[in-house]
Amino acid sequence: MSPRVGWPTAGREGTGTMQLDNVAAYGGADSGMVVFLCTASGRVLSASPRAEELFPADGEQTLRERLESRLRLNTTPSLGSALIDGEETSLAGLMDNREITLGVTPLNDHQRMVVMIESLCPPTSLDSLTGLPDRSAMLERIREIQSDGEGGHRLMLIDIDRLKTVNDYLGYHVGDRVIRDLAVAMQAAVPDDVMASRWSGHEFMLLIPPRQAEHSSQIAERIRSAAASVRFNAGEKATQLGTVTVSIGHGALGPGETSRTQPRDQLSSLNAAVYEAKRTGRDRVVNADRLQQPSVYTTGGALDRAIHEGRIVAASQPIVDLKTGEVVADEALARMITPEGDVIPAGLFIEAASRLQMAHRIDFEIINQTITNCVASIDHRPMAHFVNISGDFLQHPELMEQVISNARAACECIGGSGQVEVKPLVLEMTEREVLEDTADAFSALKPLIDFGLRLALDDFGSGYSSYRYLLDMPFTFLKIEGALVQNMSESVRAQKIVQHIQAMAKDMGLITVAEFIGDARTADMLREMGIDWGQGFHFGRPEIIRPLTNHNRAMVHDI
Template sequence: MNQHKSLLSQAQNQSARLQGLWQLATSRSKSDEEKAKLMLTLARDTLEVDTALIGEVDGGHFVIRYLVDGLGLFRANGICPLEMLCSAATRSGESTFFYQMQESEQFCNVEAVHASGVQVYAGVPIWVGDELFGTLVFLRRHPMAEHEFSKDDKVFMELLASWFGLMLLRTRQTQALQTQALTDALTGLPNRRAAELRFAEEIARARRDNSGFAVAIADLDRFKLINDNFGHDVGDEVLRQSSQIMREALREGDWIARWGGEEFILFLHHSSGDDAFAAVERVRLAVKAASYVTRSGNIKVSSSFGIGEFHLGDADMSRTLSEADGCLYEAKRRGRDCVVASEGREGTTLWRAGVLQRALQEQRVLAAYQVMVDLRTGKPVADEALARLKLSDGSMIPAGEFIEAAEGVNLIHEVDRVIAYQSMSRCTAALEDGFDPNFAHFVNLSPQFLARKELVEQMLDFAVAMCPCNVEFKENKPIVFEITERQLLSDFESMRKDVQPLLDFGFRLALDDFGSGYSSFLYLAELPVSFLKIEGWMVRNMRSNIRVRHMVESMVSLSRRLGIITIAEHVEDSGTAEMLREMGVDWGQGYFFGKPEL
């Protein structure tokens, strides 16, 4: 009877222990790390030992991955100070037990074992298939009352080791997937996502150390020609070799990532000014000096670099990256194969150009639409597409803050193209939804855009594709292109030729900022203008300046004789709107009627 009770008690204890193990293993509310620590604690308490640990094989050593240490001998996530504790069980590949550890052949001469006072040892190899992942180790300082672990104890340890094997496998697989997701497959470098994640760590470090840093964006010069002339496999080989050369040329502690395409980003610790320039110049020279061995022979490559400096007051990397972008653009403009450093002033044309160039690449130049109303009826009759630049943090920059930079670095035609296409797409959607086909959509076009015949032809092709077949137009199509009177042009014949294809298609022409320059009336004489937009300064000042008011009245009178619709810009209050209506101005545009909306 006593033997039966003893067996029943053992069975019940084993059942409770296994049930606890099962509940922990299947818990959905706990992470693997939480489960591991709780399981080790359960095992330590039910096996009546002092310390339980998982030693994982890592680079030829055993690393203590999980630990419940009642003896205070170890630390988690460190190399096991007693490799023999983990390797003792792996030599034979089977579970190993010592009940008088200090007298065992393996540990009798190990001073640390004697110093710790550990007497009892259990080591269970953690196998996953045929691969050894680690060892499950239990230690006890005092001799065991039962002299050795029971059969149930050993079964329990084997079950734990099996579960820990699956957990370690899952962890490795997850880490491998994360590494793969953050690694550029071609070069083996961290990819853009990895670099962006690391930026947050570097910013925190810089603030702790009260020290700034710099980044450089590198671009392989004329890389497209390599792909076009030799094939993409040769281009890939050049990317692989150049990335390795740049990595080796960096200073110790600095790092490089592939930013996209043939662009790389270099991170320079504790660097600014001349230090950063010298470090990047060394990389440029290394790239240029190398001979790239490919199946098509040896190829020489040069590279361009733009440097941006991080300031401790910056919230994130957006300003620094924009500076580097702008400097890279300037390096290209200067003829390539050079390094351009940032001046660190957010208001510079370089900074704005860098922001704009990146925004164009990432489709963050957007159209915001401002309504125009008929001053007689108060009804909306048109809208104007105004460029907006969306920063990486979601904030918007109005056109006035980057258009000048776009003109200065020859990107204005790209802004025009993007906004025109967005406006035409919106017009098409409105027509298909049954909106009034007489509602006009105004789009700004620069002389730089109009002078590029291929862009005009592409836009007309796009317009043909967008034009709904089920909509009939009386005479003209809804799109109106604005040219500004501020841009002084002497060759009106060329301008007429540039706009003629648009007029032939049925688009109309508006003259913007009328009254702001010297060539206003020449435009009216030489170009078939359908709309005249009165300059905003005149609209704002006509109520307080009688001479300005008379000038506006003259413009309205002249436009009426020429059959041109007048539009007053910058109408900001009801009094101005009423005065314009009384003067005979046809349409109004401004905050009084509505702000630009995306």
């Protein structure tokens, strides 16, 4: 497109003000066109109202300096060269992820008129329902800001409350209309230099430039008010749902001192803020930078990186024979190592892993490390190695197949046949983690059981359905609820319950393991009751399993 189309050509020898008046007369400045009049050196003489709004002057800035805060040119020649050359030319670039064209027209030897023509994002990056840039367009702009180290921007995530209810109750055509009307209302409510995008089915994302950052809370409140003006318009049923509301989270974007979170954590922080807004009643605004505790999303993001970077490790805690005092087993407990080297116990991340359906990935990591540890300890006395598995892990048969393959390879490394025989690996699960249908749980576990792995029921005595699992599942070990063990020294009732569990387990041929043994007195009481094995700080704290020797690492390099 030629930059001269629709541009005024009369009056080239007049003053700068006359030139902008000519543009206004042609419907340019008054209709919102971005027009600058400047010298060949780039000094701005005057600008249209729209240009002043989008690119306000900050002292004696050149045209290039005024534009570069929001506009990025990607063509040659540069703007400076185009102004000096005095030839009509057009320069392509991006502004807030929208394509723009700068048309440079010489008015005389000393003056240039620069007109910016905006276009929306390419059709492939536009949301078809709202006409807004889509998620890919916003992500591209976010990556640009983070890679360039630009600071001061903020992100705002807007989630439409109860949109699923609207779709189910009134129909998807009403939900679509709500999304479309909210997009229009939202755009009218926010400053022009804020980039709005359709982030997901029920979410919008806004990119707020540095000069608007301090007004983020006010922008959010304007959006919340705009949402209240959107109507369902679906007959009498709509009145029962009330008005449209949104939950909003906003936070800093970009590395450096302008953000207290790392770039890769910032989207998780926004999700956390929206989650907090919904948890506390919906229809409200939460500043992600002020959240006191890390949310499941923030923890989940850190956990995901730790898994990819090999920072989920096993910590081994000894299990002893209460009669002999010998170490007969250990339990591999998951730990997360931070980039700074701090050790995070599972209790601080396992809830996030469960809620975000990441537990199976942790299980898989720890099981494989335990298999490797089995090979590394072949020169020592044979031991049972307990590992925890989640219900999430049972939903991934492909991982169980990989575990069997890795275990079979480990058997071959140490000269074993890999055929059916009792293996040292023990899969430990709690009743709350096993699938609701024990038949489904047994079916999922059968390949592992057939391979020779044994099962342990953890936290026995903490729930009402443990007996059903004992009836339906082939457990070898019964681990007694730690709270019962901890209360034994002070509670006769706790003692009687533990004694009852031991009697039942003995009749069923199960090996009992008491957890959370913290002192010698408790260990002695358990021994007198006939409890088989014990575990707890009295016998040893969990320790990170040390790296393998080169010899053992070579033996398991294929695992």
